[in-house]
Amino acid sequence: MSADESAVDDAPRSSMDDVIDCYKKNVDRTLLREALALTPGQRLQKLVDLLRAADALREAGTRAFR
Amino acid sequence: MTDFERLLRALGAGGVEFVVIGGLAANAHGAIRTTRDLDIVYARTAENHTRLARALAPLHPYLRGAPAGLPFRLDEPTLQAGLNFTLTTSAGELDLLGEVAGGGTYQALIPHSRRLDLLGTTCWCVDLDTLIRLKQAAGRPKDFEALAELVALREERDRPEP
Numbered sequence: 001m002s003a004d005e006s007a008v009d010d011a012p013r014s015s016m017d018d019v020i021d022c023y024k025k026n027v028d029r030t031l032l033r034e035a036l037a038l039t040p041g042q043r044l045q046k047l048v049d050l051l052r053a054a055d056a057l058r059e060a061g062t063r064a065f066r
Numbered sequence: 067m068t069d070f071e072r073l074l075r076a077l078g079a080g081g082v083e084f085v086v087i088g089g090l091a092a093n094a095h096g097a098i099r100t101t102r103d104l105d106i107v108y109a110r111t112a113e114n115h116t117r118l119a120r121a122l123a124p125l126h127p128y129l130r131g132a133p134a135g136l137p138f139r140l141d142e143p144t145l146q147a148g149l150n151f152t153l154t155t156s157a158g159e160l161d162l163l164g165e166v167a168g169g170g171t172y173q174a175l176i177p178h179s180r181r182l183d184l185l186g187t188t189c190w191c192v193d194l195d196t197l198i199r200l201k202q203a204a205g206r207p208k209d210f211e212a213l214a215e216l217v218a219l220r221e222e223r224d225r226p227e228p
Binding site for chain 1: 067068070071090093094095096097098100101102182183184185191202205210211213214215217218219222223
């Protein structure tokens with residue numbers, strides 16, 4: 001294994017892991033389970049659709065409150 | 067909005083050697099948080115620099131946040147002289163990384179990546195375990211929530227079927 005490859009080896013548990021554990025309590029796992037049922041391509045298509053919808057909403061809001 | 071499909075298609079059609087990391091890779095693995103830029107680690111070879119510059123030229127890459135009018139041109143000498151570039155293009159925001167903390171180079175990431183069809187382009191995408199390591203290595207407080215989601219995602223993925 002090269003030095004480069006060893007850079008991605010398992011690291012020992014650090015204090016940051018405790019911080020991440022605290023944040024993990026707020027993760028909505030039902031959404032993750034839904035996403036895991038899809039293919040990677042379907043997941044990205046959902047992302048693209050969501051971003052398009054958000055942009056359309058932002059533009060509509062800008063026009064409405066101009 | 068970043069046109070991920072167009073960016074990936076340009077890179078793929080141009081024969082660029084790259085690995086998708088960051089938010090789009092996280093979404094491909096099942097993360098819910100949205101991202102607005104494409105992060106890739108590219109191979110640091112003269113041939114790949116040429117391919118990368120050619121592939122992106124039609125998208126008019128420019129340094130993100132830089133004042134207009136700078137004599138910036140993303141070509142082979144520029145890529146050779148630099149390492150990481152945060153760019154804006156006509157298809158959206160693109161981060162080109164020659165190396166990434168916790169993961170190293172393109173060559174180091176390939177054994178930890180999978181070929182996936184991402185929006186019509188088949189390309190390398192870093193695996194979930196490595197994506198988590200990259201986020202950990204970055205160590206940025208703004209990434210804590212995203213990192214927690216990725217760790218939870220891995221737990222859900224590896225959970226035995228009931």
